[in-house]
Amino acid sequence: MFRIPNSSTRPAGGSIPVAVPVWSVDPRTGKQREQVATEATAAEVDAAVRAAHATRAALADRDTRIALLRAAADQLEADGEAILAAADAETALGSARLTGELARTTGQLRAFADEVADGGYLDVIIDHADGSLTPPRPDLRRYKIPLGVAAVYSASNFPLAFSVPGGDTASALAAGCPVVVKAHPDHPATSELTGAALRRAAARVGLPEDVVTVVHGFEAGVELIRHPLVGAAGFTGSIRGGRALFDAAAARPAPIPFYGELGSLNPVVVTEAAAGERAGEIGGGLAGSMTMGVGQFCTKPGLVFAPAGTAGDELVDALTKKVGEAAPGVLLDGRMREAFLAGVGERAALDGVEAPVAAGPGDARTVAAGFLTVAADRLAAEGPHDLLLEECFGPLTVVVRYTDADQITAVLSRLPGNLTATLHLSEAEGAGDGGQGGRLLAELTPIAGRILVNGWPTGVAVTPAQHHGGPYPATTSTSTSVGVTAIERWLRPVSYQSAPPALLPPELREDNPLGLPRRVDGRREH
Amino acid sequence: MFRIPNSSTRPAGGSIPVAVPVWSVDPRTGKQREQVATEATAAEVDAAVRAAHATRAALADRDTRIALLRAAADQLEADGEAILAAADAETALGSARLTGELARTTGQLRAFADEVADGGYLDVIIDHADGSLTPPRPDLRRYKIPLGVAAVYSASNFPLAFSVPGGDTASALAAGCPVVVKAHPDHPATSELTGAALRRAAARVGLPEDVVTVVHGFEAGVELIRHPLVGAAGFTGSIRGGRALFDAAAARPAPIPFYGELGSLNPVVVTEAAAGERAGEIGGGLAGSMTMGVGQFCTKPGLVFAPAGTAGDELVDALTKKVGEAAPGVLLDGRMREAFLAGVGERAALDGVEAPVAAGPGDARTVAAGFLTVAADRLAAEGPHDLLLEECFGPLTVVVRYTDADQITAVLSRLPGNLTATLHLSEAEGAGDGGQGGRLLAELTPIAGRILVNGWPTGVAVTPAQHHGGPYPATTSTSTSVGVTAIERWLRPVSYQSAPPALLPPELREDNPLGLPRRVDGRREH
Structure with missing residues (x-):
C-alpha cells in the first residue's frame, strides 16, 4: 500500500522469519559501511511499545522530565564526535552543517x-463553584495530560534535529509521552548512536531506558502506527509515505492524531519594484537558499x-x-539522486521551459544545481505544466516570469498548502505605499504557515x-x-469537577x- | 456507506432530480406537522458553501464578530416563543428543558x-530579532487565523445548544469561520427558525446573511464534508454516523479536521464506603441523572x-x-424508540442480567425507564456481555455489582473512551485517607475527558x-x-517573519x- 524508502532488502516468501539486516550506506560511494541492526519484527515492535507504555508513570514527574531533556542534550554533546562522524558518513551532509544541526538539536x-519548567503549555484553567448562577456552576479545573506512547518517524534530511533525538521526540518526552522512533533507513548508525545517548540520559536521571526505543524497517513503521497503545504520531518526510501513514492512523479502530x-x-x-531596487541581491540570495544542503530542505x-x-x-x-x-x-x-534527475528531466522537457543553468548529474554520485524558467501564463490553468507546481526534492527551483499581478494571483490560487511563502518588496512597498505589499501578504497568508518578507525560508x-x-x-x-508550541501535539485536556482538594494533582x-x-x-x- | 437518521424519504431510481420534501414530525403522535424545506441538492450545497466562503473577509473584523454573536443571542430571545414551540412540537423535550436550553444557547x-473581545484565543507570540544568537534570530510574530468555512452537523437531542445556533456554530463564527449547518431531521422546523434568526442578526450588524446557511438531507451532509472549500467540521451524534463522516473527512484529497x-x-x-455512608442519596441521584431528558443526554x-x-x-x-x-x-x-426497545431486550436477555425495574414500552409512543444489574465478573473478559459496555441511548443504565476493587479495574480497562467518568467517595476517602480515592481517580482519568467526584455527569x-x-x-x-476553548478548533497558527511594521495585522x-x-x-x- 505504501513505501517508505528502505535501503535493506526483504527475502521473498518463506514462512520462517529471517532477520532482515539494516545496513548503513555511504552515499558518497554507494557502498555499505556496516550492518547496524536488523529490522524489527511485529513482535519486537509490540514489545517496544509495551515497554514504552510501562514508563508513563515514571515520566509523569515534571522535574524528572526536565532533568531528562537536559541530560539528553548533555549526552548528545558528550557523544558528539562519534555521532557527527556517523551522520556525515551516512548522509554526506558535511561536518559544518551537521555540527550546526547538533547544536540545534541540543538547543531544542x-x-x-x-x-516544562514554565508550565504554560498545561493551559491550566480554574473556575470556582458559583451557586448564584442558573444553573449553579460547579468547581471545574482543567489542564492537559499526555496522550500515551508517541510514534515518531524520522526524516531523511535531518539525521539529528528531525530524527531520533529531534523535535518530535523532544516535544513528546517534554509532554510526558514515551517515544518509539522509526529510524530512517538513510542513517541507521546515527539513529542507533543517538538512541543510545537518549537511553543513557534516561538511566542517568533514574528513568527506565525504554522511555525511548529505536526500531528499524518499513514494516515496523506500519506495525507501529497500528499499535493500540500508540496514542499519537509525528512524521517528517514525503507526501506519499506520510499520507499512507496518515490514512493508517485514521483507519484504526480508535483513530489517533497524526502530525x-x-x-x-x-x-x-x-x-517589480523589489527587483528594480536589488535584483542582484535577490538573485544571489535565492541561489544560496535553493542550493543550501544540496537543495534538501523542506523549506x-x-x-x-x-x-x-x-x-x-x-x-x-x-x-x-x-x-x-x-x-x-x-x-x-541513490534513490533520491535518481528521482531528482528524473524530475529535472521531466520538467525541463515541458513546452516553453528553459534552463539557464541545467540541473543534472555531476559525477557518478553527485548532482549539479540548476533552475528553470517559464512564463506565468503556462501555469494559469490545469495542464502538463502542473508538474512545476510539485516539489522536486534537491537543488532545483522554477522561476515564473510574470507580466502583471493578476498572473501571480492566478498561479497562487492553484497552489496546494505550503510551509512557507516569501515576499520580496521594495522599500516603499514595505512601508505600505500603494497597498501592493499588504495585498500580496494577504494572498500568501491562506496558503502557508510562515510568511517571510525580504528573507529566505531555509533556516x-x-x-x-515559530510555526x-x-x-x-505541508502538514496533516x-x-x-x-x-516550543510543538508540545501541544502530545496532550489532551481533562477537567476535574468538584474534586476534593486532597485528590487534586499539584497542577490544579x-x-x-x-x-x-x-x-x-x-x-x-x- | 453510512446513515444519518432521516425522517424524509427519497424516491428510488429515476434520472430526473425530484425535490425531496423535508417534514417536521411530532414524536408524540408520529404525525407529520408540516413540510419545512426540501433536501439540498449537490448544487445547492455547493452554492451554500461558495456563498459562505465569500463572507470570510466580512467576518474578519473582530468588532463585527462580537456584534454578530450578541445580536444572534438577542434575536433568538426575540424569536424565543416561536422557536420553543417548534422545538417542543418536534422533539417532545418539554418546555422547561427547552427554555433552559435556549438560555444556554444565548449564554454560549x-x-x-x-x-473574542478578550483575544487570548489568538495565542499571540512575538519574538524580537536577536542578531547576537547563532544562528541569528529573525523577528517572528505568530497568531491564529480561521480555517475557512465550517461544516456543522446538528445533534438530535439538543435542537438549540448543539444544533443550528449551538456551540459549534457560535465557536466557529467567533473564530471567523462562516458556517454551513446540516440540520438534524428530528427538528427541521426549529433549524429553519433558528437559522433565520442568525441570518437576521447578521444582516442587522451589516454582515452578509450567508455567514450562516442551513441545509437539509443526508446526501447534503455527505456533499458538505467533501466540499473543497470546507476547512473543518463539527459533529454531535452517533458513533456510526460520526465515524463515517470522520472517515470521509480523512479521505479527502486535502483532509480536514473533524471534531x-x-x-x-x-x-x-x-x-463501598460511599455506599455505606449515603446509599439512598446516591441511588436517588443516579435515578434522576439517568432518566433526565428521557435518558437522551450524551453524558x-x-x-x-x-x-x-x-x-x-x-x-x-x-x-x-x-x-x-x-x-x-x-x-x-420513532426510530430511536425502536432502537431503545431492541437494545433493552438484547441486554436483558443476557445470562445473569436482572432487571429490578424493566425498561420497555409505555404506551404506543412512550418508553418507561429501567435498569439492569449484573455481576462484575461477567464483564471481565470478552464475550456476549460486552453489549453492556456499549451505549444504549435512552433511559437505561446498567449496575455492575463488584466484590473487590480489582474487579472495577478489570472492567474499566476494557472500556472505550468516555466524555465523563464519575466517582462517589466517602468523606474519609475524599480527604485522601487510605489512598483509595486517589487510586480510583488515577484509573478514571485515562478513559475520560471530565472526571467528577460526588456528582452526576448530566449537566x-x-x-x-469545561472539557x-x-x-x-467520545470524541474524534x-x-x-x-x-470557550472550543474556539481553538477553528483556527490555525501563522507566523510572520521580518514583516515590516506597516504590513502587520493589528493583532501583531x-x-x-x-x-x-x-x-x-x-x-x-x-
Whole structure:
C-alpha cells in the first residue's frame, strides 16, 4: 500500500522469519559501511511499545522530565564526535552543517526543558463553584495530560534535529509521552548512536531506558502506527509515505492524531519594484537558499515569481551566475539522486521551459544545481505544466516570469498548502505605499504557515513564535513541528469537577504549588 | 456507506432530480406537522458553501464578530416563543428543558463574544530579532487565523445548544469561520427558525446573511464534508454516523479536521464506603441523572459500579424506587424508540442480567425507564456481555455489582473512551485517607475527558475550564465542544517573519492596539 524508502532488502516468501539486516550506506560511494541492526519484527515492535507504555508513570514527574531533556542534550554533546562522524558518513551532509544541526538539536531539548519548567503549555484553567448562577456552576479545573506512547518517524534530511533525538521526540518526552522512533533507513548508525545517548540520559536521571526505543524497517513503521497503545504520531518526510501513514492512523479502530510534515513548494514573490531596487541581491540570495544542503530542505524555495522585463532579467542573470558557481553535491541516497534527475528531466522537457543553468548529474554520485524558467501564463490553468507546481526534492527551483499581478494571483490560487511563502518588496512597498505589499501578504497568508518578507525560508528558527506547518500537504494537522508550541501535539485536556482538594494533582491545587501560569475565574495569573 | 437518521424519504431510481420534501414530525403522535424545506441538492450545497466562503473577509473584523454573536443571542430571545414551540412540537423535550436550553444557547453566544473581545484565543507570540544568537534570530510574530468555512452537523437531542445556533456554530463564527449547518431531521422546523434568526442578526450588524446557511438531507451532509472549500467540521451524534463522516473527512484529497462527539458510556464508580455512608442519596441521584431528558443526554451515566452486599443493595433499592416512579416519556423519534426497545431486550436477555425495574414500552409512543444489574465478573473478559459496555441511548443504565476493587479495574480497562467518568467517595476517602480515592481517580482519568467526584455527569457547565470531549469514541479529536476553548478548533497558527511594521495585522503590532494578552520574548503580557 505504501513505501517508505528502505535501503535493506526483504527475502521473498518463506514462512520462517529471517532477520532482515539494516545496513548503513555511504552515499558518497554507494557502498555499505556496516550492518547496524536488523529490522524489527511485529513482535519486537509490540514489545517496544509495551515497554514504552510501562514508563508513563515514571515520566509523569515534571522535574524528572526536565532533568531528562537536559541530560539528553548533555549526552548528545558528550557523544558528539562519534555521532557527527556517523551522520556525515551516512548522509554526506558535511561536518559544518551537521555540527550546526547538533547544536540545534541540543538547543531544542533544552528549550523544551525550559517549557516544562514554565508550565504554560498545561493551559491550566480554574473556575470556582458559583451557586448564584442558573444553573449553579460547579468547581471545574482543567489542564492537559499526555496522550500515551508517541510514534515518531524520522526524516531523511535531518539525521539529528528531525530524527531520533529531534523535535518530535523532544516535544513528546517534554509532554510526558514515551517515544518509539522509526529510524530512517538513510542513517541507521546515527539513529542507533543517538538512541543510545537518549537511553543513557534516561538511566542517568533514574528513568527506565525504554522511555525511548529505536526500531528499524518499513514494516515496523506500519506495525507501529497500528499499535493500540500508540496514542499519537509525528512524521517528517514525503507526501506519499506520510499520507499512507496518515490514512493508517485514521483507519484504526480508535483513530489517533497524526502530525505529518509532508511536502512544500515554498513560493517566493518578487515584486517589480523589489527587483528594480536589488535584483542582484535577490538573485544571489535565492541561489544560496535553493542550493543550501544540496537543495534538501523542506523549506527550499521551489517556485519564484520574478517580473518579466529588465529588472527580472537582471535577477535571473545573478541567479545564473551564482547557481553556475555551486559545486555539485551528493544527495542523501541513490534513490533520491535518481528521482531528482528524473524530475529535472521531466520538467525541463515541458513546452516553453528553459534552463539557464541545467540541473543534472555531476559525477557518478553527485548532482549539479540548476533552475528553470517559464512564463506565468503556462501555469494559469490545469495542464502538463502542473508538474512545476510539485516539489522536486534537491537543488532545483522554477522561476515564473510574470507580466502583471493578476498572473501571480492566478498561479497562487492553484497552489496546494505550503510551509512557507516569501515576499520580496521594495522599500516603499514595505512601508505600505500603494497597498501592493499588504495585498500580496494577504494572498500568501491562506496558503502557508510562515510568511517571510525580504528573507529566505531555509533556516527555521527554534523560537516560541515559530510555526513550521501549513495547509495540507505541508502538514496533516494545524500544528507545528518546530518551536516550543510543538508540545501541544502530545496532550489532551481533562477537567476535574468538584474534586476534593486532597485528590487534586499539584497542577490544579488552589495554592498553585508549581507556580504555573493559569486562568482563574477568567483572570490570568502568573 | 453510512446513515444519518432521516425522517424524509427519497424516491428510488429515476434520472430526473425530484425535490425531496423535508417534514417536521411530532414524536408524540408520529404525525407529520408540516413540510419545512426540501433536501439540498449537490448544487445547492455547493452554492451554500461558495456563498459562505465569500463572507470570510466580512467576518474578519473582530468588532463585527462580537456584534454578530450578541445580536444572534438577542434575536433568538426575540424569536424565543416561536422557536420553543417548534422545538417542543418536534422533539417532545418539554418546555422547561427547552427554555433552559435556549438560555444556554444565548449564554454560549455571548460567552464567545466575550472571548473574542478578550483575544487570548489568538495565542499571540512575538519574538524580537536577536542578531547576537547563532544562528541569528529573525523577528517572528505568530497568531491564529480561521480555517475557512465550517461544516456543522446538528445533534438530535439538543435542537438549540448543539444544533443550528449551538456551540459549534457560535465557536466557529467567533473564530471567523462562516458556517454551513446540516440540520438534524428530528427538528427541521426549529433549524429553519433558528437559522433565520442568525441570518437576521447578521444582516442587522451589516454582515452578509450567508455567514450562516442551513441545509437539509443526508446526501447534503455527505456533499458538505467533501466540499473543497470546507476547512473543518463539527459533529454531535452517533458513533456510526460520526465515524463515517470522520472517515470521509480523512479521505479527502486535502483532509480536514473533524471534531466529532460520538458516544459515551459515562461510567460511575461508587465505593463501598460511599455506599455505606449515603446509599439512598446516591441511588436517588443516579435515578434522576439517568432518566433526565428521557435518558437522551450524551453524558447519561450508563454503567454504574456498586458494591455487592448490603450497602450496594440499599443503593439498588433506592434506585428501584425512584426509577419505578419515573413517568414514561417520548423519545426524539420513532426510530430511536425502536432502537431503545431492541437494545433493552438484547441486554436483558443476557445470562445473569436482572432487571429490578424493566425498561420497555409505555404506551404506543412512550418508553418507561429501567435498569439492569449484573455481576462484575461477567464483564471481565470478552464475550456476549460486552453489549453492556456499549451505549444504549435512552433511559437505561446498567449496575455492575463488584466484590473487590480489582474487579472495577478489570472492567474499566476494557472500556472505550468516555466524555465523563464519575466517582462517589466517602468523606474519609475524599480527604485522601487510605489512598483509595486517589487510586480510583488515577484509573478514571485515562478513559475520560471530565472526571467528577460526588456528582452526576448530566449537566455540562458552559465555562472556560469545561472539557466536553474524551478518548475515542467520545470524541474524534482532543478538543472540546463545550466551553470557550472550543474556539481553538477553528483556527490555525501563522507566523510572520521580518514583516515590516506597516504590513502587520493589528493583532501583531508592536504597540498592541487591540490590547491582546501575548507572550513577548518569553514574557507574558496582558
